[in-house]
Amino acid sequence: MPNHKFQVHDMDIPDEPLALSVLTGFLGSGKTTLLKQLLQHPDMDETAVIVNEFGEIGLDHLLVESSSEDIVLMNSGCLCCTVRGDLVETIRKLYKKRLMKEVPAFQRIVIETTGLADPAPILQTLMSDPFLSDRFRLDSVITTVDAIHGNDTLDKQQESVKQVAVADRLLLTKTDLTQKNKLEGLIERLRNLNPTAIVEEIEHGIIAPTSLFNAGLYNPETKTLDVQKWLKAEAFDEEHDDHQHGHHGHGHHEHGHHEHGHDHKHNTNRHDDKVHAFCLTHDHPIDWEQLNSWIQMLITLYGSNLLRIKGVLNIEGDENPIVIHGVQHIFHPPVMLDSWPDEDHRSKIVFIVRDLKREMFDDTFKAFIEQGGDLR
C-alpha cells in the first residue's frame, strides 16, 4: 500500500511575529551611512535589510559569502536584498525563503525607503497587508535628518515633514559638521513636529542597534510595552501647561501651532505649520464601542490627515490598558498589555495631524465619548 501522505517540509515557522522597521529620511540625509555602520554590528546578525535598488547602496565591500539572485548574505550575518518591484512581494519572498531555510532565520527586517518617499503609504501597506500583518509587527520608524540642511529641507519638501511626523526615532546626522549650539533650533522644530519621537544626535552613522529597535508596540523579550518611551505623553506637559484645557474633563497639550523662538517663526508658508501634535487625556474609563465610532468617524472624514496616532486606553470593563496605533486610514489591531506601567491609569491619545484643528478633536471626543454619541 503506497503512502499517500503529503511530504511536509521541515519548515522554520517563527513563534512570534517578526519585527519590521522602516528607515526613512530625505535624500543625502545619511541613511546609507547609518546602515553601513549598523551592518557591521554583531547585534545585527538576525536582520534582513531591504533597500530600494534606485538608491546608491554602496554596501558592496561588506559583501562576502554568497550572492544568489538579489539576496546577499553580508559578513555580519545580515541579509541584504533590493526591492525589484513590489515591496510586499519582496518581503513575502524573503519570508518564504526563511520558512524553507534557504536563508538564515532573521528576526527583523529593516526597509530603507528612497529619500523622496512619503513614508505614510508604505507604513499603511505594511500594517494592512493580510499576509504581512499575520507574520510581522511594525516595530520602529527611524528617520534621519541632516543637521546642516535639515531646516532648509523641511521648508521646501513636504515629504521630509511627513518623514519626521511619523518617526519613532529621529536621528540628527552629520552633527560633526556643525556646532552643538547651532542645532537647538532644528531640534526644537523636530520636537514641535513630533514630540513623541526620541531625538538622537549621531556622527558618521554611529549608534548602537539597541537604541533604534524594539521601539514599537511590544517588546518580545520582556512581553511589555515601554509606554512612557513609546507615547512620550509627558513631552506635552513639559512646556505646555499654559495650553491645557480642562473644560471637558480631559486635558489637552499641544505642539506645533505655537512657535518657541526658533529661526522660522514668521514664515507662515512652512509645511510644518500645517502639522501639529497634541495629547488628549481622559480621566474616566472609556466605552470601547463609543471610542470605535469616534475613531471610525475620524478615519472616514480625515484619514489622510491623521499622520500618526498612538494611544494607551483605559477601557470600561478591562483591567489592563489597551494600546492602539495608526497611520492615516489604517490601525494596527488593538493590543492588551499585561498591566498598567504605573499608577496613572488615564487614557492618553497622541495625535500628529496635518491641516486639522485640535478643537475638532475636542468637540467630537466630547460628543462621541462624554455624551455617548448623542450629537444633539
Ligand SMILES: Nc1nc2c(ncn2[C@@H]2O[C@H](COP(=O)(O)OP(=O)(O)OP(=O)(O)O)[C@@H](O)[C@H]2O)c(=O)[nH]1
Ligand atoms: N561628515 C559627515 N558626513 C556624513 C555623515 N553622514 C553621512 N555623511 C555623508 O553625507 C553624504 C550622504 O550620505 P548617505 O548616507 O549616502 O545619505 P542617504 O540618505 O543614504 O542618501 P540617498 O540614498 O541619496 O537618499 C555622503 O557623502 C556621506 O558620507 C556624518 O555624520 N558626517
